[in-house]
Amino acid sequence: MDVDIFANLWLGLQTAGSFINLFYCLVGVVLGTSIGVLPGLGPVATIAMLLPITFGLPPVSSLIMLAGIFYGAQYGGSTTAILINLPGESSSIVTALDGHEMAKQGRAGKALATAALASFFAGTVTTVLIALFSPPLAEVALKFGPAEYFSLMVLGLVASVVLAHGSLLHALGMIVFGLLLGVVGTDVNSGVARYSFDLPELIDGINFVVVAMGVFGLGEIISNLENESERSLLVKKVTGLMLNKEDFKAIAAPVLRGSLLGSILGILPGGGAMLSSFAAYALEKKVSKNAANFGKGAIEGVAAPEAANNAGAQASFIPMLTLGIPSNPVMALMIGAMIIQGIQPGPSVMVEQPALFWGLVASMWIGNLMLVILNLPLIGLWVKMVSVPYHLLFPAILVFCVIGVFSLANTSFDIYFMAIFGLAGYLFRKLECEPAPMLLGFILGPMMEEFLRRALLLSKGSPMVFITRPISATMLVLAALVMVTVLLPALRKKREEVFVEDD
Amino acid sequence: MSSLIKSPKDFWTGVVYFGFGAIAFWIARDYSFGTASRMGAGYFPTVLSGLLMVFGLLALLRGVTRNGKPFGVFAWKQALLIFASTVAFGLLLLRAGLIIALIVLILGSASASSKFRFEWKALLMALGLIVFCVLVFIKGLGLPMPLLGSWFGD
Incomplete structure (x- = not known):
């Protein structure tokens, strides 16, 4: 067993360490950081914007590059949060609490170095965890039939709703709406073109990049334009990156706790970076000796959530790679990218394409190493990019979105559709309907229909199959439990408290 | 009208969900429904749009019974x-x-x-x-x- 893991990781390092893949990993990390650092752009928008570039690459390189973009964007978001208190993504909100205070006190360098080192440590821990836990999980998943998969997807979708903020009812509706959007296009079984309105462009369905860029790219731009507030950059030049002995002592335990908490929460469907960073901050506030200083620039308050958010982000690759279930919108985009590359995500990827699987895992560690090596010296450049005012920035974002979408199929039709989804994305935000569950539903829709069809075909139409098969039943019970707990008044209050900082 | 709508966000979410659900349901009537063991092209979309209409109705109901936050500015x-x-x-x-x-x-x-x-x-x-x-x-x-x-x- 242990020998296997080393052999696997070795195969991965060989794949990821090839010149071409190192190059794409580097390009991904740099592009991801430089775009993620721009205020008002989170990882989902960044990845959606850069996705079209990767389509022409071989599958391994494209996934390695996308993963690089992801943690680059994640890291860039933390930089923005620390320097201008404008988190581009929900998982950096907690980092901004103490990180921005540190920047105000002239300790921006230390905050940024802490974030980088904490992320790197967490990334290393999680890479090992992925290598350890993915094979057994995939082993179990290989025994899954269509009924199990269907129930697993139900559980994943329900769990994603619980962690979205706002009304449960609104989020459930968004899932169903996303599933319905996924139905658009030709039905694989009967050949009927559904909801295509006789438009030839809709016969193959709606491209998920169009939806993601519209809702997360254009929709965000409109939201940001709604209240254009002046954000001043505190620090023109960042110095004092070095941490001293006391700093290391202070952050060691928080980083370790954050990494562990983040990797556990990241594996859960619906978990990931945001929940992890919130939970790690809350935990640290309880156990730290320095708790009184939290919110006033405590270095522990940067270290723990940064470690947790990176660990959570990376651990969310585990359910994606082994089960083919996305636990957050970023993973949904990764799955979409895999499908475009002709890879059916799921447990068979590890068996059929070991080089791809282990190459991706190994590249995560390499990418995290690159981030540390690159970002500390490049910090001056990031500071410059952070200070680009938004009103000069968003037209450029828009230009890259339209050209990217056009390049998908070389048709203006996709641009019109993206514009419509942009408008819809803004309206949904105004209605307090989170768009993330919709994207998950949209990606999972076609797979869910197929599994449902097969499960019911095998059971001769009896829906009891979902309850009589033990694994499937367990997942449905879990999904029901998750729903009930959210509806319990006590927990509901707690949940609102947790997400209140989100606004 | 505004005295009827107590929570505008819930109410209009309900309108959107119910509207989309109804349209999708209407269109899906043209696709063969099939049976549970042999799902037709219309089976999944019909079930989904029905579900969306139910969520829409629930949101509508909440919009007229429970007090909620106003919309704020629209850009x-x-x-x-x-x-x-x-x-x-x-x-x-x-x-x-x-x-x-x-x-x-x-x-x-x-x-x-x-x-x-x-x-x-x-x-x-x-x-x-x-x-x-x-x-x-x-x-x-x-x-x-x-x-x-x-x-x-x-």
Whole structure:
């Protein structure tokens, strides 16, 4: 067993360490950081914007590059949060609490170095965890039939709703709406073109990049334009990156706790970076000796959530790679990218394409190493990019979105559709309907229909199959439990408290 | 009317969900439903749109019974400018060509910002962006976008 893991990781390092893949990993990390650092752009928008570039690459390189973009964007978001208190993504909100205070006190360098080192440590821990836990999980998943998969997807979708903020009812509706959007296009079984309105462009369905860029790219731009507030950059030049002995002592335990908490929460469907960073901050506030200083620039308050958010982000690759279930919108985009590359995500990827699987895992560690090596010296450049005012920035974002979408199929039709989804994305935000569950539903829709069809075909139409098969039943019970707990008044209050900082 | 709607966000969410659900349900009647063991093309969409209508009704109900937050401001102008300039880019790209389409997109969308001033700095930025796009996307990546479109007789 242990020998296997080393052999696997070795195969991965060989794949990821090839010149071409190192190059794409580097390009991904740099592009991801430089775009993620721009205020008002989170990882989902960044990845959606850069996705079209990767389509022409071989599958391994494209996934390695996308993963690089992801943690680059994640890291860039933390930089923005620390320097201008404008988190581009929900998982950096907690980092901004103490990180921005540190920047105000002239300790921006230390905050940024802490974030980088904490992320790197967490990334290393999680890479090992992925290598350890993915094979057994995939082993179990290989025994899954269509009924199990269907129930697993139900559980994943329900769990994603619980962690979205706002009304449960609104989020459930968004899932169903996303599933319905996924139905658009030709039905694989009967050949009927559904909801295509006789438009030839809709016969193959709606491209998920169009939806993601519209809702997360254009929709965000409109939201940001709604209240254009002046954000001043505190620090023109960042110095004092070095941490001293006391700093290391202070952050060691928080980083370790954050990494562990983040990797556990990241594996859960619906978990990931945001929940992890919130939970790690809350935990640290309880156990730290320095708790009184939290919110006033405590270095522990940067270290723990940064470690947790990176660990959570990376651990969310585990359910994606082994089960083919996305636990957050970023993973949904990764799955979409895999499908475009002709890879059916799921447990068979590890068996059929070991080089791809282990190459991706190994590249995560390499990418995290690159981030540390690159970002500390490049910090001056990031500071410059952070200070680009938004009103000069968003037209450029828009230009890259339209050209990217056009390049998908070389048709203006996709641009019109993206514009419509942009408008819809803004309206949904105004209605307090989170768009993330919709994207998950949209990606999972076609797979869910197929599994449902097969499960019911095998059971001769009896829906009891979902309850009589033990694994499937367990997942449905879990999904029901998750729903009930959210509806319990006590927990509901707690949940609102947790997400209140989100606004 | 406003006395009836107590929580506008819930109410209008309900309207949107129910409306979409109803339309999707109506269209799905044309697809064969099949049976549970042999699902037709209409089975899954019919079930989903039914579910969406139920969620819509629940949200509507909540909108008229429970008090909720008001909407706040709508950025209509910004939303429409972004939408219109994006669509304009799509319309102009093949007809007028990339350069003109980009000018319309950049200046049109930039005017959605309250901080936008029509001055040399903005024009310089737009010019730089256009040069960048031409060099990277057309010369570098070879995307099939004309510099000057069909209106110019190419």
